[in-house]
Amino acid sequence: MDRLLPSWAVPYSQLARWDRPIGTWLLLWPCLWSIGFAAPAGALPDLPLCLLFTTGAIAMRGAGCTVNDLWDRDFDRQVERTRHRPLAAGTLRPAQAVGFLGVQLSVALGVLLAMPLPAVACGLAATPLWVGYPLAKRFTDWPQAVLGLAINWGALLGWVAVHGAVDPVLMPLYGGAFLWTLHYDTIYAHQDARDDAKAGVRSTALRLAGETSDYLRKFDAGAVALLAAAGGLAGLASQPVFWAGLAAAYAHLEWQRRTADFSSPAACLRLFRSNRDFGAIVCITIVLAKLLQQRRAEEEIPERDGWRRLTGYQLLGGLLVSDPGARARPLSAAPCQPPWFLP
Numbered sequence: 001m002d003r004l005l006p007s008w009a010v011p012y013s014q015l016a017r018w019d020r021p022i023g024t025w026l027l028l029w030p031c032l033w034s035i036g037f038a039a040p041a042g043a044l045p046d047l048p049l050c051l052l053f054t055t056g057a058i059a060m061r062g063a064g065c066t067v068n069d070l071w072d073r074d075f076d077r078q079v080e081r082t083r084h085r086p087l088a089a090g091t092l093r094p095a096q097a098v099g100f101l102g103v104q105l106s107v108a109l110g111v112l113l114a115m116p117l118p119a120v121a122c123g124l125a126a127t128p129l130w131v132g133y134p135l136a137k138r139f140t141d142w143p144q145a146v147l148g149l150a151i152n153w154g155a156l157l158g159w160v161a162v163h164g165a166v167d168p169v170l171m172p173l174y175g176g177a178f179l180w181t182l183h184y185d186t187i188y189a190h191q192d193a194r195d196d197a198k199a200g201v202r203s204t205a206l207r208l209a210g211e212t213s214d215y216l217r218k219f220d221a222g223a224v225a226l227l228a229a230a231g232g233l234a235g236l237a238s239q240p241v242f243w244a245g246l247a248a249a250y251a252h253l254e255w256q257r258r259t260a261d262f263s264s265p266a267a268c269l270r271l272f273r274s275n276r277d278f279g280a281i282v283c284i285t286i287v288l289a290k291l292l293q294q295r296r297a298e299e300e301i302p303e304r305d306g307w308r309r310l311t312g313y314q315l316l317g318g319l320l321v322s323d324p325g326a327r328a329r330p331l332s333a334a335p336c337q338p339p340w341f342l343p
Contacts, residue, residue, distance in 0.1 A: 245285025
């Protein structure tokens with residue numbers, strides 16, 4: 001990546017971790033799982049919507065890394081793995097990072113405004129989580145839990161972008177993704193356990209220590225059980241491929257747990273990166289099960305009415321072109337078409 005960019009852009013690329021896409025995958029997979037569950041029976045997920053979420057995931061992952069490095073630049077100087085990051089090393093000034101953050105957030109907001117208004121509200125509601133997550137390691141031994149709440153918000157947003165409303169399926173889906181995050185980020189935290197202890201940074205790696213493997217077993221079982229519950233609520237319990245896929249996903253998590261060498265940073269990083277494959281297994285499982293699901297009339301996605309059909313851009317456009325002297329009309333009275341990427 002660095003070889004393809006002009007020299008002035010390299011520190012910004014490193015700040016957003018464009019050369020390390022695993023974080024984008026971990027942010028994106030729960031979004032795609034949710035969109036897959038929300039698809040009509042017998043149909044593929046909406047590809048343009050998936051591409052839109054992919055763009056948003058790239059922008060928000062970079063923004064999250066930028067916020068993290070702004071908060072943690074003093075800590076990063078004390079940790080061997082992070083002391084060469086642009087802000088810790090002084091390659092970029094905080095003001096430059098803030099400007100770059102604004103660019104990334106503008107891209108993410110542009111993506112969000114292309115969605116229906118309920119999805120816009122849902123996306124904005126996550127702001128305190130991703131802004132505040134870097135502070136968690138100062139106050140709790142479970143900052144990975146705060147990360148789990150933040151990074152998996154797309155599990156809620158994907159469904160809302162399709163249906164314009166929340167659904168019971170989202171609770172176990174979000175919970176399963178949350179426990180998956182506890183799994184992979186605890187493994188990741190073991191890379192820096194020694195330096196974190198010296199710097200006063202808290203983590204589940206330090207909190208669980210020798211009990212890590214036992215806790216990972218619980219996280220793994222809980223994550224897969226909750227994903228199974230989500231599939232049941234989405235009508236996939238009768239699909240053998242769904243259960244076969246979840247069994248493969250669970251086997252992958254258990255392979256990570258059984259082969260983990262928590263004393264080796266390189267081994268921990270390798271296992272952490274392998275969670276891209278877990279996300280892919282779950283996504284393929286959901287898509288195949290949905291394709292094989294029999295469609296019934298009562299399972300059709302209902303027509304969204306009024307403001308549920310209105311995107312952020314349509315609302316802004318209506319505000320910009322409206323006659324200030326005219327009497328305001330309710331949004332539901334204005335004719336509008338669903339976004340081009342939604343059914």
